[in-house]
Amino acid sequence: MARKGLKHVERHLTEEERARHARIREAAIQDIPPKEGIARSPSRPGIPSTIHQAREAHGLTWYALAKRAGITNQATIRAIEQGKDVKLSDLQCVASALGLKLELIEQVA
DSSP: OOOOOOOOOOOOOOHHHHHHHHHHHHHHHHHSOOOTTOOOOOOOTTHHHHHHHHHHHTTOOHHHHHHHHTOSOTHHHHHHHTTOOOOHHHHHHHHHHTTOOOOOOOOOO
């Protein structure tokens, strides 16, 4: 018997859906509050922060952005947003998928 793979549908959420999800998250946090002192660390300034903001502005998850960029592992997106070392080719693919362009500029000392 052949296994059928799940079909992944990528679509943008409507404002109504975003508001509904936000209400659900708020209710879940009220019911089960996170542990004290444990929070997701913010993205590092510069490229990681820009990639994170652009991804959220497009309403994409790490997985959806990885698929759109042609990257096989969503952990690469997380690594970029955390400022870890990644391949330049992966970073270029992610930037392109978000409508961004990487440029080299002269460093001013």
